Amino acid sequence: FNHVMCAVTRPGSPKDAKARRAIERATASDGADPESRLKEVIERGRYCVTCDAVKPDMTHHCSVCRRCVLKMDHHCPWVMNCVGARNYRFFFNFIAYAWLGCLCVSVAGAAVLFEREYPIRHVTSEETFRGVIFVSVMAVAVFAALSFLVFWQAYLALTGQTTIDYYAWSDARKALKARGMPYGEFQRPPFHQGSRAKNWQEAFDERGRF
Numbered sequence: 001f002n003h004v005m006c007a008v009t010r011p012g013s014p015k016d017a018k019a020r021r022a023i024e025r026a027t028a029s030d031g032a033d034p035e036s037r038l039k040e041v042i043e044r045g046r047y048c049v050t051c052d053a054v055k056p057d058m059t060h061h062c063s064v065c066r067r068c069v070l071k072m073d074h075h076c077p078w079v080m081n082c083v084g085a086r087n088y089r090f091f092f093n094f095i096a097y098a099w100l101g102c103l104c105v106s107v108a109g110a111a112v113l114f115e116r117e118y119p120i121r122h123v124t125s126e127e128t129f130r131g132v133i134f135v136s137v138m139a140v141a142v143f144a145a146l147s148f149l150v151f152w153q154a155y156l157a158l159t160g161q162t163t164i165d166y167y168a169w170s171d172a173r174k175a176l177k178a179r180g181m182p183y184g185e186f187q188r189p190p191f192h193q194g195s196r197a198k199n200w201q202e203a204f205d206e207r208g209r210f
Contacts, residue, residue, distance in 0.1 A: 002094035003079060011084025012070030014053040058191060060164055073153075073162040089204040092153055099150045102143035109136025160192040160199035 046055045051068045055061070060072040062082050071085035083091045112132055156166060169189055193199050 002090045002097065006076075006083070006087045006090035006094055007079040007081050009081075009087035009090060011072065011082040011088075012086040013051075014048075014055060014059055014068050014070065015051070016070075058162060058165055071162060072164060073156070074164070092157065092204070095146055095150050095153065099143065099146040102139045102146060105139035106136060106143050109133075109139060112136075157200050157203040158196040159189050160202060161189045165189070165191070 046057075046059075047053075048055050048061050048068050050061060050066070053068055055068055056070065058071045059068055061068045062072060062075050064075045065082050069082045069084040071088070073083040073088060073091075075082050076091065079091070079094075081087065109132060113136060156162060161169070166189075193202055
């Protein structure tokens, strides 16, 4: 279910009606002239010429999908879609449940293969025994690969970051450190909500509740 939903759900675009209204409200609230505001956005590099749209913070242009994506994390070949604001929770649930499934299969396979009282090798055919070994090895391998991905995405969600913005923030810190300049404002990710609980809710909660 989560795999399908992640694949078919649009990750979000600055041209979405909901996103446009939010951008208009932000522009109106600061009292800036629209033309001067647009010029400032272009100078900051927050305007996409290809999409002809203003890019809010954490929005990036995907060269594969050929569109700007709200809160873009990455383009995922597993779902043939970008992972962004609207479908991130489906992506995380997909890899988390796959990780748990591989863990269960690995534990079950180990229990069967290392059973001493009734060894499977003595009560089943050689072909079945080889099948159990193959499935167990594959489950362990996928579990190991997904372990890094799941915990990495959990870390990003808890700290209010995406993969792209994490590296941009990290590069900025390294550049300031190399120049011997203070980076007090970079002690915390720029879009941190103040607590890990709020960051988690921001990542998974689109309608105001978990």
